[in-house]
């Protein structure tokens with residue numbers, strides 16, 4: 001029995017979709033705890049990425065499993081464990097999810113063209129049991145990206161000579 005009116009359901013869904021949803025907060029806190037700094041919902045970037053880490057040239061999208069049809073077989077239109085397509089108005093929801101997926105792909109394609117890396121985190125990957133592993137792996141990916149962007153060649157050589165000179169000067173002074 002579906003006791004919600006269409007309007008109530010719309011309000012519920014809108015609330016779920018709104019900013020500062022729980023998975024986003026978990027991702028933010030987890031990355032902050034791991035020492036990463038970010039901007040939120042960058043308005044000038046395609047798709048207004050949930051988190052933008054400039055230093056890592058990376059945008060992170062925290063995707064709701066329902067809205068972005070996580071693991072849904074869009075050919076067979078089969079629900080997945082974390083995205084149950086409602087039977088009521090099924091066609092409407094399938095279209096909505098399909099469009100969201102398409103839009104997401106297009107936004108990430110544009111970001112990639114602008115030189116941004118994109119990481120997608122799924123809501124279900126931030127559930128208590130998986131949370132820490134997921135956040136650790138994002139941290140790992142970010143560090144990997146940073147190292148790739150700042151290849152060994154761009155790191156200046158340590159100033160060995162200067163240090164040696166200072167040391168020898170210091171020892172000379174000690175001998176005086």
Ligand SMILES: [Zn+2]
Nearest residue numbers: 065070082124
């Ligand atoms: Zn999921």
